Amino acid sequence: MLFLICLTLVSSQISLPLRRKVLPQNSKILSTSPSDSFEIINSHDVQYTADVYIGTPGQYFSLLLKTGSSYLWVEKSSCSKCADFDNQFNSKDSKTYKSLSQLVSNGYWDGSYYLGVLSEDIVSIGGSKGLSTSASFILVDMDNGFKSFGADGVLGLGFNQDSNNTLTFMDNLKKSGLISHKVFAMYINFRNFDGKGNGNPASNLMIGSYNISKYSSSPNVIITYNLYNPTSGFSGLWIVNPMEVTLGGALFNGSASVIFDSGSPYIYTPEGDYYDIAINIMASMGVGCKIYNKIIRCTVKDRKILPSLSFSYNKISVNVDQNRLFRCGDGYCDLMVIESDNNYWVVGDVLLRQYYTIYDMDNMTISFTPAINNDSYATYESSMAGVLISIGAFLALF
Numbered sequence: 001m002l003f004l005i006c007l008t009l010v011s012s013q014i015s016l017p018l019r020r021k022v023l024p025q026n027s028k029i030l031s032t033s034p035s036d037s038f039e040i041i042n043s044h045d046v047q048y049t050a051d052v053y054i055g056t057p058g059q060y061f062s063l064l065l066k067t068g069s070s071y072l073w074v075e076k077s078s079c080s081k082c083a084d085f086d087n088q089f090n091s092k093d094s095k096t097y098k099s100l101s102q103l104v105s106n107g108y109w110d111g112s113y114y115l116g117v118l119s120e121d122i123v124s125i126g127g128s129k130g131l132s133t134s135a136s137f138i139l140v141d142m143d144n145g146f147k148s149f150g151a152d153g154v155l156g157l158g159f160n161q162d163s164n165n166t167l168t169f170m171d172n173l174k175k176s177g178l179i180s181h182k183v184f185a186m187y188i189n190f191r192n193f194d195g196k197g198n199g200n201p202a203s204n205l206m207i208g209s210y211n212i213s214k215y216s217s218s219p220n221v222i223i224t225y226n227l228y229n230p231t232s233g234f235s236g237l238w239i240v241n242p243m244e245v246t247l248g249g250a251l252f253n254g255s256a257s258v259i260f261d262s263g264s265p266y267i268y269t270p271e272g273d274y275y276d277i278a279i280n281i282m283a284s285m286g287v288g289c290k291i292y293n294k295i296i297r298c299t300v301k302d303r304k305i306l307p308s309l310s311f312s313y314n315k316i317s318v319n320v321d322q323n324r325l326f327r328c329g330d331g332y333c334d335l336m337v338i339e340s341d342n343n344y345w346v347v348g349d350v351l352l353r354q355y356y357t358i359y360d361m362d363n364m365t366i367s368f369t370p371a372i373n374n375d376s377y378a379t380y381e382s383s384m385a386g387v388l389i390s391i392g393a394f395l396a397l398f
Helices: 169-175 271-284 385-395
Strands: 014-018 047-054 059-066 072-075 098-107 113-125 131-144 153-156 183-187 203-207 223-226 239-247 250-260 267-270 288-292 295-299 309-313 316-320 326-328 332-340 345-347 355-360 365-370
Touching: 059 072, 072 113, 098 131, 113 169, 131 169, 223 316, 239 271, 250 271, 267 271, 271 288, 271 295, 271 332
Parallel strands: 059 153, 072 131, 250 345, 267 332
Antiparallel strands: 014 203, 047 059, 047 113, 072 153, 098 113, 113 131, 183 203, 183 355, 223 365, 239 250, 239 309, 267 345, 288 295, 295 332, 309 316, 326 332, 355 365
16 A cells, blocks of 8 residues: 655664655655765766675775665675675674674576675674674675676665575664664765766765655655565565556556665566567657667657656656656667566666655655756766666676
8 A cells, every 4th residue: 555654753863975645735844963974986876885894893895785685795805706896804803703604695687696604793884983783794705797796795775584584784773772763765866877976965875764855856745655565475675566667658567566676777677568668669659769789779869759667556656757767879869777587677776866765664665755956867978888788787686
């Protein structure tokens, strides 16, 4: 069931900059007091990473923030069968490290995988002024398929049902009393795929609270969906089901399972839906398109004729307008939707950049309010054009 809420303040919080129903006008909208902020890198608009320290003393890692996964994992320093990330964890250098002597393996739909030992140590996010707690993580001693990975590992922000009931970082923060409510919110900015940087304002992660008044362009508009929780068991993912998917008002999937994943830079669609977009819907709109390098490329003179993409539950929608759904060059536009082998949709940063998104783990809801600075256009302005598609295909780690 979809419902509207008037968001209230929770007591403990941390703010980390990362490197449609309408509420009544007099509704109480959250505005938090100032909190600590930490610079975090936005890499080409395909990776949003947080500064994380593990161990005593803390060893530094730049970790991909991923709501489509639940484990926190990093490579072992002596790993000879790893991708050799810039930063690896040396357990011998930590006074508080503890091996839990349990092997864990995990794989993603692109064929990449890792194997490691379930471990426990002090994990801090945001540096010395951030949140620090004893938490579980996977110390990886073998991985495959991560040679082009730009981070030092992953900080999963899913539920523990997706991590074999191993307590997640969010679970441990609440267990230790550092936050009173398992909620976090993300504002991820758009820099038109322009290298590494922060942007203005910087992308932001808040843990334990949210700040709608700062990061929403329409703070009276809040759309909230309940997560899919069937009697057969909760998946542990940020999934809404069923949703209607429309392109330019044309319905092409009336019962889609949609997973919202901050670690995936694009939108990923089942094969049948993908070709329906390319062949049927776009052609019916008078737009000539073809499959090019595994993406849908359309020839257009004016990008404003291109359609928007909508995901709707109970006729209430979240949308990606054409200015961000397509990336355009000289006379052509590429659809930021990529085919996958899954039978569900994975909705990543292409849509999530359009909204300030609130993830409420206690109430099992996901909320969207229109983000600030969401009206710029995605364009090709450099030689990164071909590179970003290959990066994006890899980063849909699921």
